[in-house]
Amino acid sequence: MQFPIFKTKIKGRSETFNLTNPKDQKKYFQLKAGKDIGKLKNFLRKNTFVAYLLGKKNSGKGTYAKMLAELAGPEKIEHFSIGDMIREIDAEMADRKKKKELVAYLQKNYRGRFSIDQVLQLLEKRSTKTLLPTELILALVKREMEKRKKKTLFIDGFPRDMDQINFSLFFRDLIGHRDDPDIFVLINVPEQVINERIKWRRICPVCKTSRNLKLLPTFKIGYKEKTKEFFLICDNPKCKNVEMVGKEGDELGIGPIKGRLRTDQKLMEQAFSLYGIPKILLRNSVPVAKAENYVDDYEITPEYYFEWDKKKKKVKIKGKPWIFLDDDGTPSYSLLAQPVVVALIKQLVEVLEI
Ligand SMILES: [Zn+2]
Numbered sequence: 001m002q003f004p005i006f007k008t009k010i011k012g013r014s015e016t017f018n019l020t021n022p023k024d025q026k027k028y029f030q031l032k033a034g035k036d037i038g039k040l041k042n043f044l045r046k047n048t049f050v051a052y053l054l055g056k057k058n059s060g061k062g063t064y065a066k067m068l069a070e071l072a073g074p075e076k077i078e079h080f081s082i083g084d085m086i087r088e089i090d091a092e093m094a095d096r097k098k099k100k101e102l103v104a105y106l107q108k109n110y111r112g113r114f115s116i117d118q119v120l121q122l123l124e125k126r127s128t129k130t131l132l133p134t135e136l137i138l139a140l141v142k143r144e145m146e147k148r149k150k151k152t153l154f155i156d157g158f159p160r161d162m163d164q165i166n167f168s169l170f171f172r173d174l175i176g177h178r179d180d181p182d183i184f185v186l187i188n189v190p191e192q193v194i195n196e197r198i199k200w201r202r203i204c205p206v207c208k209t210s211r212n213l214k215l216l217p218t219f220k221i222g223y224k225e226k227t228k229e230f231f232l233i234c235d236n237p238k239c240k241n242v243e244m245v246g247k248e249g250d251e252l253g254i255g256p257i258k259g260r261l262r263t264d265q266k267l268m269e270q271a272f273s274l275y276g277i278p279k280i281l282l283r284n285s286v287p288v289a290k291a292e293n294y295v296d297d298y299e300i301t302p303e304y305y306f307e308w309d310k311k312k313k314k315v316k317i318k319g320k321p322w323i324f325l326d327d328d329g330t331p332s333y334s335l336l337a338q339p340v341v342v343a344l345i346k347q348l349v350e351v352l353e354i
Helices: 022-046 061-072 082-094 096-109 116-124 134-147 162-174 191-199 255-272 288-294 337-351
Strands: 050-055 077-081 152-156 182-188 201-203 210-212 220-224 229-233 279-283 285-287 302-309 314-321 331-334
Touching: 022 061, 022 337, 050 061, 050 162, 050 255, 061 077, 061 152, 061 337, 077 082, 082 096, 082 116, 082 134, 082 152, 096 116, 096 134, 116 134, 134 162, 162 182, 162 255, 182 255, 182 337, 191 201, 191 255, 220 302, 220 314, 279 337, 285 288, 288 331
Parallel strands: 050 152, 050 182, 077 152, 182 279
Antiparallel strands: 201 210, 220 229, 285 331, 302 314
């Protein structure tokens, strides 16, 4: 399974952008994909499509889909997470009226190996280890898609196993979205990148925003003189300078999810080998030796580190190039989300023939 390197570098354009700055980001997208964003917006005025996001856990599926939605029309595109859908069902089950509606829908639309009572029990007692039966997921996804008829969907978390891949191929026909194009979006992120994303992940205890001490820090950094530790301070003014914290177990990186990553890899290979359904290939990393020809320096994820200025009692934020070995052992850089979204936009325009 080879993911081509996507060229976002434009010959003769030497301006640089700070992609963490919203104004700069806007100018950046205008330069690199302005025309194609226009085409996509135009298409979405009257049309929709369904995209299945396939990538390893923590590969940034949601980030890419949400950034695209913001550019091409937040009211037209929705990132639809199966995990969120299941969590919302917990709330429905706790509300008598809503539960009744859910049961009525399932009675009409669910077909499978379990009785409705068994299905409800599965929903109530589910654990993160066991997957819900595919037939149930199908009925639930169908229900959500019916609620969002006029929207383009980026579905995240389905298909989740080999069985579901086959269903996804016919899903659009099953639910009567016959004219909607459907697309697999495959995302390739080296495991080293996923590892660092988990290890240095910090979450705001108030607003739950997730950042990264090494790869995506906040604007304000705190320092504890006693333990000589730096920490992130949430940028959200509502959070009143709260310290962002790591989750227990995150320090182990990809260790505990190795099995899951292997399954995700197999799933992507399976999807990659299928004929008939268009595929978009997104690649997070670029070999160091090739970077200069394909991407601009400011599109590459730096590694941040901090220094404590004793005299001024201030933290200095510093960055340096971050080089790691990709899954083939090639020294590589990791791209920021923006250039990957440029690749997504350009391939969408091609696949949709607009
Ligand atoms: Zn916060």
